[in-house]
Amino acid sequence: MRLFQRCITLAICFIPMFSHLAIAQEESYIEGLVVDFKSNQSVPGANVYWKNNPTEGVTTSPEGTFKLPYKKLPAFLIVSFIGYEQIEREITSRDLGKNLKIYLREDQLDLQEVTVNSTRPDQNVKSLDMGKSVVPIETIKNIPALFGEVDLLRSLQLLPGVQTAGEGTTGLFVRGGSADQNLLQIDGAPIYNPSHFFGFFSVFNPDAIHGVDFYKGNIPANYGGRISSLIDISLKEGNFDKIKGEGGIGTISSRLTVDGPLFSDKSSFVVSARRTYADLFLRLSSDPNINNNDLYFYDLSGKAVFKIGDKDKLTVSSYFGSDFLGLSGQFGFGWSNWMGAATWNRNISDRMFFDLNAYSSRYNYKVSFDDADNGFEWGNALGETGVKATWNYHFSEQTKVNWGSHLQFYHFASIDLNPAPNSAIQPLASNPFNGLQINPFVSLNHEISDKIGVEAGLRWSIYQQHGRGTSYTYEGNEPTPEAEIIDSLIFNRFERMKVYQGLEPRIAFRYLIREDLSLKIAANRAFQYLQVASNSSAGLPLDRWILAGTYIPPIRGDQFSVGLFKNFNKDTWEVSLEGYYKDMKNLIDLRQGASVLFTDRVETEILVGDGYAYGVEFLLRKNVGKTTGWFSYAYARTWRKIEGISFDRWYNPRFDRPHDLNLVLNHQFDKQWSANLTFVYTTGQAVTFPAGSYVVDSQRLPLYTGERNADRFPDYHRMDASVTWKNVNRGKKWRGSWNFSIYNLYGRKNPFSYQFTEIFNEQINFTPTSNDPITSRRPGTVMTYLFTFLPSLTYNFEF
Template sequence: MSKAIFFKILILLISLLPLRSIAQEQLIKGVVIDVDNSFPLPGANIYWEGNKTAGVVSNLEGEFEISVVDIPANLTISFVGYQTSVRSITEKDLNKTVKIFLRPDELSLDEVLIQELRPDQNIRSLETGKNSVPIQTIKNIPALFGEVDLLRSLQLLPGVQTAGEGTTGLFVRGGSADQNLVQIDGAPVYNPSHFFGFFSVFNPDALSGVELYKGNMPASFGGRLSSLIDVSLKEGNNQQIHGEGGIGTISSRLTIDGPLFSENSTFIVSGRRTYADVFLGFARDEEIRNNKLNFHDLSGKAVFRIGDRDRLSVSTYQGRDFLGLDDQFGLGWTNWVSAATWSRNISDDTFFDLNAYHSRYRYSIDFDDPENGFEWGNNLSESGVKGTWQVNRKGINTYWGFHSQYYRFAPIELIPAPGSNIQGISTNSKNGLLNNIFAGTSLDITSKLSVEAGLRWGLYNQLGNGVKYEYEGGIPGPEAEVIDSVRYDRFQNIQFYQGLEPRLAFRYLFNDKFSIKSAYNRNFQYVQIASNSSAGLPIDRWILADSYVNPIRSDQFSLGFFRNFEENKWELSVEGYYKTLEGIIDLRNGAQVLFTDNVETEILSGRGWSYGVEFLLRKNIGKTTGWLAYTWSRAWREIEGISQGQAYNPRFDRPHDVTLVLNHEFSPKWSAGLTFIYTTGQAVTFPIGTYLADNQQLPLFSPFRNEDRFPDYHRMDASVTWKNSNKGKRWRGSWNFSIYNLYGRKNPFAYEFREIYNDDITVSPSDGPVESSRRGIVMTYLFTFLPSITYNFQF
């Protein structure tokens, strides 16, 4: 589709907006609240008695607006797992916000919710490639070390794959991990993991919800190619102090929320810390006792309601990891994210949101050695402001706005210790400014056909302070000589890029139970990782688009079929996609990118493509809930200079992926969960022989990349939860018993090619006489049968 044609369509759609009527439609405004903890209930159904089909659904804050009928009249409010409420509405309710409290229905076991939206939302919405996973569902999934994890739960959805055993890195529809925009309350998180990727930085007790976009991403979001993981911090209740937490195998957590100054302001504070280092202190080996291994995270949010139309929220997150080995080596990394959002109801159908944020990521390594000691550190940050206007009228929703982002990538510095033989290294800083404007609209063309169109325009400048190197022949490379360098002053323009990102989606509703959807998305990405690892490491090198590294562009086409059965008890979806990538980068063989100031000499760029089919069968209601997902997909790269210019698979290409998630409620006290995962082994390059150099046998690799594979990966996890009675008790506790890798599968984490002495992989030459030596392959695996126990509580 050409730009001119797309603009004509967008202008036509916006021109269909109806003029505002002089006579305003009367509305009843209200909020649906849990009577026990005063939390808002998103996704509650509200309708006038006797007219169920013309109802509305409460938003993420539990708020709703519904057109007035002849009053007095009865308004019915229902929410799965809660007792239905009927409220009589009279004239006096027209000029105020009606508060409706719902009481949990503890005796209803056949209404276990797996999603927070209306039951047929998957059929009626325009969204393709979007998944919403309620926090309660995430908490019911068996977890590694009993540590409930948001990102690992998303790996169980179709189209989402992982880097390997225990890690939280996500690869969505053939994209690398850095192509995912992970944000919390609108602010990006550059390293969303603890413990080298084993746990995510998100404490589930502090979250209200998470949404994953992997297909039709709204025009109001951009900057990444593969997915948006939109995480929202929970708001505190405005009635009383409430708390919850847990004591687990390796960490404990506590969350407290309540009113701040009055019922118009609330707060929530959440903290989590591991105590793995506490157990190390009891070890008999002194070297082990002196090691340190821990992480913590803290988050908080305050919300202020200013009058009937304005709302201000301020949120922050701080997390830190540290690994120390015998006071000689230390590695730590820190995330610090802050965001503020002002929301205003301009009128009954017009809304404005202004979001400002700052996100900083820093890592440092210290090596205490008299001869080779050093300190190595780096930090990067992104600051942004985003404004969005939205108009919601009958059948037509329109939004527009702006988003400005400033990137600051500080110099990488290697500072030698006094007397060290190490040479100091310092790179130049990198700075970038990305300005975006966007607009979009969705409307119902007929009762069956709906369309959504959007456009995002990004204007990117690489800015000084900075240095641009000139190479002989004009092309950077390991052998290319630097013939000149040009220094740019602060905020001076070095390089400019711009790109239009159209979005278009259609939905055709055959009936209330079956629909077909299609979508097209274009995205540009101006920041990415240059790394030899696909798993995601704390020291990965982030780079900005510059004179030699172009932004990446992706175009994705998707088509999906959606069908519900048995009054929305079951849902079935089949989605296919095809994605192309232009300007994708990969590293040369043997590339070194951590310390070089000429990172462009280690990078090659080309094109890529991926395609696949995703199948999801999901049960939403009943004593047994869960889903079965299957994905068939392929990912390819073609880059001159790699694999002799032939197409090859990135490491995360895994053609077959199967996940099964089951939860069963036996009684109000007992429940159980089970997950099963099967996936094709990751693509790797194994040696094809050896060669002798300096009296050492070194592995010889094929010029073709990733032609081999690890063995197929599969694992089953299980958990059982017991909770005490909920009737009238202030303190409520539960015990969770879980087993990771139920049948003890030894899934490979890594392979090492080395000398094996005396046919024993644990023997080294210093252990005694060497009777035999041979070159061999040693497999490393992390976990087999791993039980854990967690005590969770609320008060």
């Protein structure tokens, strides 16, 4: 597109010009480290500025360090961060050449404030970020939760532009994109199925999380692989002084996190565990149809930090989570996620920083059915291994350059369908799929003047599908279920099968209209080389991931966005209005009646087409005071057009929900008591209802017209509330708190599904007997809802 060509040209022209200006500028700096007083752990994102010049401050790096220019000493330095008491310290010439260490103490009252932005108060106005939210863990923990289980992804659903699949689910649909178009990563390692309990909970234990960066707009050039959003999660680092712990005992699960020094004051560890005990309650039942069932999930995570000298830090982290559902020993359904990551951070100089991240991630899932005639075991696994090197160079506080490369290796194992002895089912072993992707990238962030800032980036993704594998050639070169295979090519290990590549420019501008009002414009392109083929919009564990190949090209997504950002009343309130348009190419959807789980030729069950989405998002947020929270509203539409679906006309995917409204309120009565309230309202999801019915062999079946998702569920709305009592006595080694929450406060029966069936004797679940025969029958619709008024109680503790 011409716009992107101009963006690339502009970026190339800016880089040498800004570099020259930066090198010519000489400034004097002070440097330091901001840490938590209790844990001695670094505090990233803290605000550091001079008292007499608050508009020219900086924020601390992910390692808690800062570098601030000065003109005249002595002067007073201000350091602040939400949740901590503000520090004012006089800096004199005697502090020059020293690496300052500044301690922040917790502010018990501020810890209960609800805010999505944990950086400097005017960051939303003056930064170049668009569609980005930094989500503090305290915010997540304050939001009322399903079953009392605090959940990261459900908290993100309360932000504008983020939709959900339905009642209780954690799947995210961001700005018209499907769930597989979101990159979720822990310490740089991707997680392919971020859900527990069939989507009701996410795999992220909030006690183990240090921070969350959520991008839905202008994703930086050093990230890629998905076209809709990035959820970048960092695990918490242990403190270096003493053993500490926290956890909770809830209605459906319990959790425990312990951290502290490992070998010395230069190393630390943190270990976190969580498990449900629904299966333990099932054992208490006297009914053998219930006590023989299994239903549980658990997850474990850990992280170790090693400080190697003054300039180097090594972190090693890992996560494992598992789910299982077993019904009376006859049916079993389970899946698991594992990831391991290691990161080396080095301060090469005062201006240059280097990060090296290596990771491996694996996802396994399987189904088993114990039956003499049709028993089987079905399993699949997929994984990704990668290495990413990043250099950051700060020419000055006004000019920063970031460059590096990311290498990814995908391995999607073959599907194994193993029938039981004497089973009528035929065995199946599909071909594996492998892919290699290289992504060099570079970006520039420059403040042209006090009013104008620009961020320009370029990422080049080079992807190849390679063996082992088999590529089929179909009659007419069209892979359809009826097409005859006229040839097949077998590729050996690492032999190239198909190559794709594309340039991914990103550019953003900010114009500061006033000190408290800015206009931002951004455009970016991204390619995605893997997709999910699924009959469900909720993101089920059995969804089949598919790599780009001969018949399935990569998705290309182009997004354009513009927004106004304003703060008022001394940054107590902030308001933003963003509009976006997203163009998507090479999206996949399933043919009518397709089955992708039991085939080696998945390309015959898939159709490829295009789509687009647009929307407007409004956000009003209050960050300071006893009452905090936000109100958001989004109007958003998304469309698809794929030949062979819905009469080749534009149609809405299931997650198209035009109206989305969210309200989040938190009130701090005193240091002990707080209350929280959330309200959500969305348009009902798009679905396909039958136009009628017909009878075959005395059985009534629904009749569909072929038009996809032309109907809708009723509008969805729900209110949740919670009350928290906290023991704030700092002198006690054990501090506890109680949280009482109510999910769906007024008992709204939001539909989860509809079943079109026959109603016998005006009863939904009627079973005829000799004494009670069928006397009437009619076609009917049965609505299923999951939750009404659902209370829960959780005890949280720290030691």
